[in-house]
Amino acid sequence: MERAPSVFLHPDIDQPRTDRLISWLENPAVTRYLNEDRGITSRLRETTDPVFLTCQLNRQGRFFFVCREEDPEPIGFVRLAELKKNDAYELVVAIGRQTLWGNGYGTQAIIRCLETAFFQRRAGTVAANVHADNLRSLRAFEKVGMRRVSQGCGYVHFLLTREEFLNQRLA
Numbered sequence: 001m002e003r004a005p006s007v008f009l010h011p012d013i014d015q016p017r018t019d020r021l022i023s024w025l026e027n028p029a030v031t032r033y034l035n036e037d038r039g040i041t042s043r044l045r046e047t048t049d050p051v052f053l054t055c056q057l058n059r060q061g062r063f064f065f066v067c068r069e070e071d072p073e074p075i076g077f078v079r080l081a082e083l084k085k086n087d088a089y090e091l092v093v094a095i096g097r098q099t100l101w102g103n104g105y106g107t108q109a110i111i112r113c114l115e116t117a118f119f120q121r122r123a124g125t126v127a128a129n130v131h132a133d134n135l136r137s138l139r140a141f142e143k144v145g146m147r148r149v150s151q152g153c154g155y156v157h158f159l160l161t162r163e164e165f166l167n168q169r170l171a
Helices: 015-025 040-046 050-057 105-120 135-143 162-170
Strands: 007-010 061-068 071-082 088-095 125-131 147-152 155-161
Touching: 007 071, 007 105, 015 040, 015 071, 040 050, 061 088, 061 105, 071 105, 088 105, 105 125, 105 135, 105 162, 125 135, 135 155, 155 162
Parallel strands: 088 125
Antiparallel strands: 007 061, 061 071, 071 088, 125 155, 147 155
């Protein structure tokens, strides 16, 4: 049996990692299903101080690079965006390194992000909005136990409560 890939979330934001992020955000294959602000890459290019980069990327939530356990180089990113409801977050995940797509890294990144949301941020719920055409992401969010709660405007809306997450972990 093949072992699932292992990833960790890296909170440190520096210029080399930001350059990698910019290259992903300029790749139409990577951003096809993302709703990132189109001006984000120019703002990231203008900001070279690591403190300001950290502030920029952690605005309205938490940003992490996704790294493989055996290699500290980032392969993607996740963002936990605070929602208007006090203890709710939206999860966004992107594996930027295309050669790694379809290998389970996105699923593992979602799991690490859910652990961060529920155990560190004390989230009550985590939501995700996935393009209905993004079959890999749909499977990944379902695989980690997130529930489809609705579908509309080209998106599938997922939700997971802290209680559901804990019950899954204990099962």
